[in-house]
Amino acid sequence: MKLNYKIWMLALLLLAGAQASKGQGVFKLPKYDKFKLSNGLTVYLMEQKEVPLIQASIVFDAGAVHDGNKPGLANFTAQALLFGTKTMTKTQIEQQTDFVGASLSSAAALEYARVGLSFAKKDQDKMLAILKEVLTHPAFNAKEFEKSKKRKLLRLDQIKESPRNVIGTYYNKLLYGNHPYGNPVAGTKEGVNAITLDNIKAFYKKQYTCDKAAIAIVGDFDRRKMKATIKKLLKGWKTKKATSKALVKPDMSYSKSRVLLVDKDDANETTFYIGGQGVARSNPDLVAVQVVNTILGGRFTSWLNDALRVNSGLTYGARSNFVTSKLSGSFYIYSFTKTETAIQAIDMAIGVLDSLHTTGVNKEILESAKNYVKGSFPTRYERNSNLAALLTSMFVYGYNESFINNFTKNVDNLTVAKVKQVIAKYFPKKNLQFVLVGKASAIRDKVKKYGKVTEKKITSQGF
């Protein structure tokens, strides 16, 4: 492949987008209904009739930030919704879902848990009935719980076979420390081992509350009819009131550079993250930050990829990214290279970040980046699932379609002077934080120059 599609799409997906109405440059989110049921559940309905498919996406305030002292609890609970209900076994749910070619999934992220369901229009009644059962009457079957736990414990070993799979988790832990934003969503072996079925039942009761949940349904249906259907289906669902306290804002001011060296003694490559504090989802300069990041590490011709890949052939890819959360966010540069060239590549990445501050961005490159982010905008929201994810993200992070509808305008309005401020304010410059995964014995001494080194074996528990 020319480049690893997944890696790049991850960076691009962060840019929220919209379906374009006809006519160049005018981006409008398609019309949708938003209303609340009497139990507090927020509902979004959007018609999309290109194909006879429907997507439903439901979010709860049940993310890994609520794990407490049991890392992995939120994700385990989300997955346990599919272990059977009062009227159906896990196997029955899977057989019925698979039979109509539908797919049903459930997982936690850091700040929410999401249940997703996609199905053909003709199977609407059947699939919505299953969805209701799963959401409202999960049985948390003990046998399925034990079996799943065994698989999870093995999985937590398996993910460490791939540095790319786990480096982000180490990085979050380094940046956020004991703040819940540092929680590993998949958990730790110690944490998962300690989780009981009662923990899961209690977590479900406490966090899966209608007053902090939203369902978005996008696809081939009539909005008025769907409104009636959803009201009838879910209005009787009564849950407790939300009781979780708001998190405190994490402290991300680092007084010194730190290096976490994760030793994988059979590694041929060094995989690295370099960065620091980013921005929150609600930051008014988010669009500007994303446009600047496009130049630094958000596209193929970005400075990082140009230096580390195109000019020097050190790596298959280098990029940078902002991960936004409710209260804060992180920024990182990511790449990998063979052990022998690790220092050369890391030095080069730091040099590129430095050049953003010292040289800055000129008008020509800014125009190119603007065209780039605008040009790919409509394709981000072609699928029903993209739109459903957008609507639920608006709910979780508290923004609305003005972010979408004004996106082009906000991009167009960016000036070189504004970009200069944005770089100085939001792109880390000193006291950088490093995670390096690789053969420690080969680079241990050389990486001391980056900051205070802490070393962990990749096979040690946790992150």
Place this chain on the structure above:
Amino acid sequence: MKKILWLSCLLLFALLAQAQTKVEDVKTLTLKNGMKVIVLEDHSIPNANMYLFWKVGSRNERPGITGLSHFFEHMMFNGAKKYGPKMFDRVMEANGGSNNAYTTEDVTVYTDWFPSSSIEVMFDLEADRIGALNISSKMLESERGVVLSERSTGLENSNFQSLQAQLKSTAFFAHAYRWPVIGYESDIKQWTKKDLEDYFKTYYAPNNCVVVIVGDVTLAQVKKLSAKYFEPIPGNTPPAKVRTVEPPQNGEKRVVVHKKISSPNVALAYHVPSTSSQDYYALDMLSSILSSGNSSRLRKSLIFDQQVASAIFTYMPQSFDPNLFYLYGVAARNITPEKLEAAMLAEIEKIQEKGVTDFELQKTKNQKLMGFYQQMETINGKANSIGTYELFFGSYTKLFNAPKLYENVTKEDIQRVAKKYFIKTNRTVGYLLSPEKKGKSK
């Protein structure tokens, strides 16, 4: 069962009638140089794409230049006559476009995505590199490093890749499918500028390419731009056919690869016919019955009931020549590879002896129909599917027929292909195991 089938056919046609894209919406042009251009207008978003399917992949290579098709894919971005090194990507991105490319055993595919207002720039960029690629020695050397890194990071992060490379080389005795698409490390380090130039002359003539354009464009516009940019590029004699035919495998083969891992991985690979074969649809449905969804045979039995596996998938690449059907399992903790292998084989034997159920047959047909709509949900899905069907199934029209062709498959067909191909003498078994501890040897 007739009645249920009949009902589902009715449903199928009712659904198809609703789909917005119909086969007659797709138009084709054949340029004087032999290049085929397929166009589908879709004005749902102000964007379009251009997919270029080149009929060259690792099957066209030989020892010494293994991986060259893939490397060539990279070099196509590194400078031509009008747009020098780096300019292809810079001009494309400055015009709101982006791109990617991939290489398989059979084809090399370039994908350009852009706001429809930039369509002429895309034609200009593509015509420049197709007509007048200019391979610079400096770019060749840095790109060599990039591909070595791509190879290394694949092996570092994927157990499947680590095992598959050796599995293929064991299963294939003669055919060029025996080496990995990315090539051998030693070949990557040594191929020359001349190798690349010869490759370009041989395989990158317009008559060896199918172009697919889908999106907010008009047929008239594409006609005009194709005539202006693509038609003047001269055609060439078609490249020589791949001669080697893999002889029948007369006996099971086995291979072991070592890598530090948490539990053994087991792969079974059976020789199967090419995608154009009559048996393709039955084999593809068999693949779904084995591993698509938690209710599938292998996932349900091996992961959830017997708990001998932690992950399972099956894979049958679309392929010009006869290729492999892979079954891949990752053992649960403390399960030996022998035990996992036996459990995988037992599921195959069950299908060979008792066949599949009506429920499974209908489920798979429903899944295939859903898959079809999911492909048709985006302009990129449409372009990729149209090109894939044109190359591997003989015509893009088969894409629109696909739900019906799956609908025609019977339980007997599935049992027949399971019996015909999943036999011991036709299989290669691969184990990926942690390195043996010192002092312990057999």
